[in-house]
Amino acid sequence: MLPVVVVHGGAGHVPKEIAELSTIGVKEATRTGYAILQKGGSAMDAVVEAVALMENNPRFNAGRGSVLNVKGEVEMDAMVMDGRTLDSGAVSAVRRIANPVQLARLVMEKTKHLCLTAEGASKFARSMGVPEVPEESLITDYAKMRWKKNLEPDANPVECQMGKMGTVGAVAVDKDGNIACATSTGGMINKMEGRVGDTPCVGCGGYADNNIGAVSPTGHGEAIMKVTLSRLILFHMEQGKTPEEASDLALTYMKERVDGLGGAVVVDPKGTWAAQFSSLQMSWAAAQQGELHFGLYHGEHFVEPVQENI
């Protein structure tokens, strides 16, 4: 059953044609993560590479392609967690960085802190030799269009929020049984300047523990934080639930208790995995035992050889 990697590309909803590009993106990221695991690479390497690839893909709400805050600027959140040691690293409201997930990993590896924010995170990036990129290079026409639409007086905020999907995340177990997670996002459309969502918060936007499993979620960040979604899913697994049952229980709780929608990718130490969501759709893909699994709408589960199209 090992190794395994499971990836998601967000839980918002967009028209089918656009959503299919997300499926292509999550499949590509999953193949990349799986190739690393097959060569004996670590779960941490696999999730960071998979997420960085999706940050570079303008189709997703992370890195290039991030949604814009109310001022029309890009502020991104990202986190990683290592299930061996429970070490984690995160950045919040960070600007002008191409790959926040790699910066989050550096926070974990090179500082004694778990999270750096805004200007401090940028300063740390500079000190680590991470290049600053022009803000314009992170902004797509699509993100600008959604931002403007949201500012219109008759804009329906719910409709507009859901009309852009693409937070990205991954969980993996390597052949040694080590488990890791990574999540990266531009956040919620037209968020206030300085808004920090679930993604950089341990137990909310991700959690990994070799003894239990790992989770990377997507969805309305404020709702995810209220129920500490990632840790809640793992709590249900500690109580004996499967990854699928645990995700469904926690997502139902989030919906009923705080009216929040979302989804998550989950693994346990044996390599049992799940990709569940309460939203209309979530692009996801998983690789295990030479097979690539993927889907987008409820009830969809396609399988093909993982080697295809390489």
Ligand SMILES: CC(C)C[C@H](NC(=O)C[C@H](N)C(=O)O)C(=O)O
């Ligand atoms: C409307 C929602 C479901 C869309 C979803 N957003 C996030 O996951 C945002 C992230 N959790 C945060 O709050 O910062 C997406 O990008 O697909």
